[in-house]
Amino acid sequence: xxxxxxxxxxxxxxxxxxxxxxxxxxxCRSDAPSTALPKPRAVAVGGGPxxxxxxxxxxxxxxxxxxxxxxxxxxxxxxxxxAREADAARVAARVGExxxxxxxxPAEVLGVEGGDLTVTVGLGPRLVGPSGRGVPGGLELPAFAxxxxxxxTWGGDLLVQVCASxxxxxxxxxxxxxxxxxxxxxxxxxxxxxxxxxxGGPVRNLLGFPDGIENPRTHPELDREVWLDGPGPFADGxxxxxxxxxxxxxxxxxxSTVRQEEAIGRRKSDGAPLSGGDARDRLDLSAKTSRGRxxxxxxxxxxxxxxxxxxxxxxxxxxxxxxxxxxxxxxxxVSFQRGLRTFTATQRRLDDxxxxxxxxxxxxxxxxxxxxxFTPERPLGGSLLGxxx
Numbered sequence: 001x002x003x004x005x006x007x008x009x010x011x012x013x014x015x016x017x018x019x020x021x022x023x024x025x026x027x028c029r030s031d032a033p034s035t036a037l038p039k040p041r042a043v044a045v046g047g048g049p050x051x052x053x054x055x056x057x058x059x060x061x062x063x064x065x066x067x068x069x070x071x072x073x074x075x076x077x078x079x080x081x082x083a084r085e086a087d088a089a090r091v092a093a094r095v096g097e098x099x100x101x102x103x104x105x106p107a108e109v110l111g112v113e114g115g116d117l118t119v120t121v122g123l124g125p126r127l128v129g130p131s132g133r134g135v136p137g138g139l140e141l142p143a144f145a146x147x148x149x150x151x152x153t154w155g156g157d158l159l160v161q162v163c164a165s166x167x168x169x170x171x172x173x174x175x176x177x178x179x180x181x182x183x184x185x186x187x188x189x190x191x192x193x194x195x196x197x198x199x200g201g202p203v204r205n206l207l208g209f210p211d212g213i214e215n216p217r218t219h220p221e222l223d224r225e226v227w228l229d230g231p232g233p234f235a236d237g238x239x240x241x242x243x244x245x246x247x248x249x250x251x252x253x254x255x256s257t258v259r260q261e262e263a264i265g266r267r268k269s270d271g272a273p274l275s276g277g278d279a280r281d282r283l284d285l286s287a288k289t290s291r292g293r294x295x296x297x298x299x300x301x302x303x304x305x306x307x308x309x310x311x312x313x314x315x316x317x318x319x320x321x322x323x324x325x326x327x328x329x330x331x332x333x334v335s336f337q338r339g340l341r342t343f344t345a346t347q348r349r350l351d352d353x354x355x356x357x358x359x360x361x362x363x364x365x366x367x368x369x370x371x372x373x374f375t376p377e378r379p380l381g382g383s384l385l386g387x388x389x
Contacts, residue, residue, distance in 0.1 A: 062374075075334075124366065241315075241365075242333065249330070301357070
């Protein structure tokens, strides 16, 4: 039987009818908490508050990573393979031209205003090739626990992430880029639509908990944790990891609220860490009860994934919930980091023991180098793809 995850065209069509009704995560269950999350502290983040105008791939860095600061409410992530005989540099340049048209003059290309449309493009390990030695940690993801590996949902040559507040804009832009790539002989590996609630700061996922609290936010944090400063063509790029994580939502929600909070390490009502404070405060991993028990349990997800526990850097997560059908829903995980080890060290620690991960299965995965921004004179991928073949 064909499902949305097997047929990307169905995923795109679903944006027009499924996502608007699903965006209010607080309505997933009648007993879901309605307490509003506190507003995040004022910080200087690239792009400032949520952006409603065009967010083009201009300047030194691509949009859709830390611009706009608040991720848009709808997204499609697609992964493509290029034909073996393809001229990768030419294909990338054509995609770059299409992105510049979509974000520069969307009304002419799409027939509708683009709003806060962003398109982010990444190059897979086969395209980066020998030059990929300049990417910290490379781009090849190792095997992890609880993965359902399939040839068409693992790896890939090209990542295309389309985001906007208007799901129609996302669908039209994604379709346009798919047409451009089809003309160039590229084939879709997998494609997934995702959604997240509107609003500033962390938003709730399908489990009812706020997500994205531990993200780097200020310019210095983003420069230190996300953006590369070299060498050469890698400057102002970043490493993206995308994973489709199917979650046993019903199984998790069947637990008591107390047990759910222990598995996550945060209060469900407001996202505050179990170590105390409010949602804006960092976890205190050393905080204990009067009897010497950790306030944030040893196997809580927030503890296991915390950079202070993994010994790695901090990743910028811009994830989306997805729901193809009752048995296929979860998280479209997207993270950006300076080095692949930031992700791999975190995931290995989760594999070693995490009370949330027993409800999670990865069904698609890949790592990609997101090159710096591009122009008609400076094509996407530039010198990285000059000798690919």
